[in-house]
């Protein structure tokens with residue numbers, strides 16, 4: 454029972470530690486995802502507060518599902534942005550491809566970047582360098598055409614081509630969403646493009662655009678890297694915390710170990726994903742799936758909490774049963790004591806029997822021997838008892854035995870011990886009295902019994918007793934003391950009965 458209670462306390466501590474670990478996980482995730490999506494920020498903050506308040510896991514699970522949905526939503530939004538940007542890129546590329554007078558090398562490079570943009574696993578950050586390359590090809594084409602300008606009709610064609618290229622380039626720029634700072638710079642370049650009067654100006658604007666876009670791509674890349682490293686650091690801390698938490702658990706650890714290992718595995722996997730994942734989109738998809746698994750595991754944990762509640766109630770029942778059993782055991786003990794008593798009581802005289810005497814005799818003998826104090830033993834026998842039986846019947850004999858038992862108990866000292874040894878024979882242990890005083894006391898006993906007017910069915914009965922007494926010699930055994938007392942009784946009988954004979958040592 455104590456073991457189970459201990460196990461419970463450990464389980465409670467473990468639960469609190471796990472709650473703390475989850476709290477930290479959410480805290481780190483919110484930090485890592487900060488600014489990705491406002492609603493996601495809010496939900497993560499709410500989740501963190503719920504965990505800090507030790508809210509029930511049942512209430513937290515729906516919040517986790519919401520966070521997952523938001524991550525999913527952001528992922529879909531990114532997909533849509535990518536598709537639209539990809540379409541604009543490919544449209545602009547094919548327009549440039551159709552341009553007349555395209556240098557062969559430019560055409561080859563253009564084909565290359567179109568192929569890359571058509572890769573099925575393409576992600577948004579990968580499209581940005583392609584866009585930068587496309588802008589560069591536009592600039593090269595403009596410069597090439599400008600150098601090779603010839604007749605007026607060629608010039609007119611060149612102007613026309615310029616206009617088409619500028620329109621395309623503006624369309625490409627429109628298809629991308631940049632952060633505020635970049636957007637301001639791009640808009641300035643867009644305006645310059647519209648107002649450009651010569652191919653040269655267009656080429657300069659294109660070069661400036663390339664630089665701006667290159668910076669944007671680098672920013673995006675370093676932003677992603679920061680995100681990844683923050684997330685990685687958080688996951689590492691969570692792994693350590695979870696490891697410590699696992700170490701502290703004991704008895705009922707097995708109940709939760711499986712789930713916790715799975716959660717730990719998920720966290721480790723996430724950590725590996727972060728370390729290996731160069732692509733932000735890929736990483737988000739992986740994290741989504743990990744969160745899915747963790748959410749399922751949390752549901753499982755909540756089932757385990759149910760199990761704990763059931764266990765607790767069964768423990769209560771067990772406890773009640775135990776209290777009940779303790780009561781029953783106490784009653785049983787009382788009954789046993791009573792039965793034990795009965796085993797040592799003579800049912801006819803209601804005084805201790807021979808078994809009780811044997812036990813007490815050993816005890817008193819050893820005690821007196823230890824303190825070297827007096828110990829006397831008296832063997833008491835009713836004289837001519839057979840005659841009583843024969844004359845008045847067995848019932849009269851029984852009543853005589855019972856009466857004598859009561860008298861012996863009454864007249865001997867409370868520190869003395871008297872038992873019915875068997876038949877009409879009684880034994881008495883008389884400690885801490887000198888043999889002489891003992892003999893006097895026993896003689897008085899003989900006299901008292903003889904003076905009692907026993908009456909049975911109106912007839913008077915003369916009852917006398919003979920006593921053989923002996924005083925303990927501790928250099929000899931208990932048996933020796935008994936035998937000397939028994940021999941003395943024999944002498945008392947032989948001497949005429951109704952007397953006490955004290956044996957010499």
Ligand SMILES: Nc1nc2c(ncn2[C@@H]2O[C@H](COP(=O)(O)OP(=O)(O)OP(=O)(O)O)[C@@H](O)[C@H]2O)c(=O)[nH]1
Nearest residue numbers: 834835836837838839840842847850851876877946
């Ligand atoms: N009524 C009754 N008689 C018993 C009981 N136990 C033993 N007796 C009888 O006690 C008698 C003992 O007789 P004896 O051993 O000859 O001794 P006694 O008649 O007392 O003679 P002395 O001891 O020599 O004085 C026997 O008749 C037994 O049957 C008992 O529990 N109840």
